Amino acid sequence: MLFLLDNGAHSIKVGHDHDPSVFQNAIVRSKGDKQTYYGHEIPRCRDRSSLHYRLPCEKGYVVDWDAQKAIWDGMFLQFPKPDIPESSILITEPYFNLPQIQRIYDQFVFEEYGFQSYYRCTPASLIPHGSLFTAPHKTREGDLPLPPECMLVIDSGFSFTHIVPLISGSIVWNAVKRIDVGGKLLTNHLKELISYRQWNMMDQTYIMDDVKERCCYVSADFKADMELSRTKLPNNPIILQYILPDFSLNRPGKLLERGQVVKDASWQILEMNNERFTVPELLFTPSDIGLDQIGLAQAIAHSISLLPEELHGMFWGNIGLIGGNTKFPGFAPRLPITEAYRSAHRFVTSSPSLYAQRYAITREDYFEIGNDISRRRWKGPYSDMPLRVDTRLKE
Amino acid sequence: MAPRRSQPVRQTQASSNPLDPALIARRTKKHLGELEKSNYTEVDIDPDQADGAAEGSGRRGRGTARQTLISDGRPSVHPNKKSTMNIRTALLYKKNLATLIEESGVGNLPPSVPGYFSAVVPPSQEPPRLFCSVCGYWGNYRCMKCALPFCSRDCEVNHQETQCEKRVVY
Ligand SMILES: [Zn+2]
Ligand SMILES: [Zn+2]
Numbered sequence: 162m163l164f165l166l167d168n169g170a171h172s173i174k175v176g177h178d179h180d181p182s183v184f185q186n187a188i189v190r191s192k193g194d195k196q197t198y199y200g201h202e203i204p205r206c207r208d209r210s211s212l213h214y215r216l217p218c219e220k221g222y223v224v225d226w227d228a229q230k231a232i233w234d235g236m237f238l239q240f241p242k243p244d245i246p247e248s249s250i251l252i253t254e255p256y257f258n259l260p261q262i263q264r265i266y267d268q269f270v271f272e273e274y275g276f277q278s279y280y281r282c283t284p285a286s287l288i289p290h291g292s293l294f295t296a297p298h299k300t301r302e303g304d305l306p307l308p309p310e311c312m313l314v315i316d317s318g319f320s321f322t323h324i325v326p327l328i329s330g331s332i333v334w335n336a337v338k339r340i341d342v343g344g345k346l347l348t349n350h351l352k353e354l355i356s357y358r359q360w361n362m363m364d365q366t367y368i369m370d371d372v373k374e375r376c377c378y379v380s381a382d383f384k385a386d387m388e389l390s391r392t393k394l395p396n397n398p399i400i401l402q403y404i405l406p407d408f409s410l411n412r413p414g415k416l417l418e419r420g421q422v423v424k425d426a427s428w429q430i431l432e433m434n435n436e437r438f439t440v441p442e443l444l445f446t447p448s449d450i451g452l453d454q455i456g457l458a459q460a461i462a463h464s465i466s467l468l469p470e471e472l473h474g475m476f477w478g479n480i481g482l483i484g485g486n487t488k489f490p491g492f493a494p495r496l497p498i499t500e501a502y503r504s505a506h507r508f509v510t511s512s513p514s515l516y517a518q519r520y521a522i523t524r525e526d527y528f529e530i531g532n533d534i535s536r537r538r539w540k541g542p543y544s545d546m547p548l549r550v551d552t553r554l555k556e
Numbered sequence: 557m558a559p560r561r562s563q564p565v566r567q568t569q570a571s572s573n574p575l576d577p578a579l580i581a582r583r584t585k586k587h588l589g590e591l592e593k594s595n596y597t598e599v600d601i602d603p604d605q606a607d608g609a610a611e612g613s614g615r616r617g618r619g620t621a622r623q624t625l626i627s628d629g630r631p632s633v634h635p636n637k638k639s640t641m642n643i644r645t646a647l648l649y650k651k652n653l654a655t656l657i658e659e660s661g662v663g664n665l666p667p668s669v670p671g672y673f674s675a676v677v678p679p680s681q682e683p684p685r686l687f688c689s690v691c692g693y694w695g696n697y698r699c700m701k702c703a704l705p706f707c708s709r710d711c712e713v714n715h716q717e718t719q720c721e722k723r724v725v726y
Contacts, residue, residue, distance in 0.1 A: 214594045219653040226646040231627040238631055257672045259660045268642040274633055334670040338677050349591045363596035391693065435692045448684040451584035460677045542670045549661055
């Protein structure tokens with residue numbers, strides 16, 4: 162059996178086949194029902210006012226292994242018969258993952274769970290195996306058209322935004338660039354704006370994520386939209402009204418349709434005006450909140466400028482978007498966030514023997530050759546650096 | 557990050573001047589840090605949590621083991637198997653990312669070697685746009701006391717009544 166685990170800082174996509182189960186990579190405690198929910202259990206939580214979050218990841222990197230293990234354990238036990246000793250697992254990791262963190266991934270896979278074999282890589286490195294750059298209707302399983310020789314993957318996720326160029330399926334690490342803006346920062350920024358201007362939403366991450374996903378968009382003409390946002394209803398085309406959820410009535414949050422009147426006095430209305438486009442704008446102009454970094458459009462040009470000049474045109478012609486923030490309208494083309502997972506699925510199913518022989522490391526190799534095998538076999542930006550191991554606890 | 561489009565900054569003693577660009581830069585940096593928080597009320601931890609979860613993200617100093625592990629109280633994939641020393645170490649000794657980066661030595665790599673620090677995009681060449689701290693419209697004026705931008709007389713009054721810290725205290 163083969164497990165695919167796209168282990169994002171915000172959400173986990175896990176499964177065997179084309180369709181993964183997707184849930185938050187978090188442990189949440191609801192102040193309403195005083196219950197704690199682990200990863201896959203979170204959808205069961207009804208009262209989502211004031212959730213307290215414990216996230217295994219800090220800025221995309223797994224730092225809280227106690228939380229990560231609790232979520233992974235529950236996740237594996239969800240599979241009807243997780244025959245782990247006979248299974249292989251493919252896990253995604255963040256770009257520039259630290260060597261001593263990578264080591265813990267390997268330890269969990271072989272020492273804790275005891276998988277038969279294993280492969281670990283970044284989401285962007287899977288994209289050449291997927292269908293992002295090929296028209297889906299033209300392809301059948303096992304009949305893969307060749308992906309373009311050069312591609313530029315924009316991965317805009319929860320913790321940051323990366324520009325990742327690939328040549329012949331391999332990441333060109335010296336041209337990988339990072340902007341420190343991700344979905345978490347955008348939601349927190351929106352929370353602050355709304356909390357000062359309208360309702361105190363500082364503890365309402367769940368609601369504000371929903372508001373962000375339903376209302377925000379990337380403006381095509383920022384200055385014009387800013388002027389439009391100054392006009393009063395009903396002439397203001399920007400304003401959206403969001404009816405805040407009432408968890409005690411089991412009523413989810415929703416948008417008030419344009420022209421619809423507020424019928425129920427108990428409805429609490431949150432107005433989204435210039436917040437709709439000034440929040441996602443931070444991806445394109447980080448200096449709007451004082452973060453002194455160039456935005457995405459310039460960063461793409463910067464990354465391409467670091468690549469061989471004769472290939473520039475090919476990179477400009479093959480830009481693919483993955484990650485949750487790329488779903489904002491205007492961040493077109495809109496793509497599903499499971500793109501890395503789906504690419505992994507095509508990767509392992511299109512040529513299982515190639516995957517097993519060329520990529521995966523086996524349990525036998527791990528225990529025979531040792532912890533260093535993954536660094537030697539898979540390479541990566543830090544693979545030539547001596548590994549500093551904390552030996553404090555070693556007997 | 558220093559204000560470049562502001563009203564003229566008085567050149568007096570740096571530390572006491574509320575419009576000191578260094579102070580404003582520090583305030584901005586602190587704010588950017590706050591935008592990475594997972595919970596607004598991080599220290600407000602419910603004392604009566606029986607299961608010990610949602611315990612904040614580990615404020616213990618490095619090398620200090622957690623008292624209890626939430627993963628120990630959960631169903632395990634291999635319930636009868638004891639975790640290896642490597643795994644117990646990872647579970648018990650949580651370190652924050654800054655510590656891990658420091659310990660990894662990736663900060664000592666020459667700039668030509670790709671890594672976490674060299675991957676960050678360069679700073680912006682254009683002066684930052686300023687937005688009204690009250691309504692979000694263009695903020696062409698700055699508060700003389702705290703340097704936050706505002707757009708109009710209305711928003712200035714609003715700012716002074718509800719938001720102004722009178723001085724930059726960071
Ligand atoms: Zn204003
Ligand atoms: Zn002020």
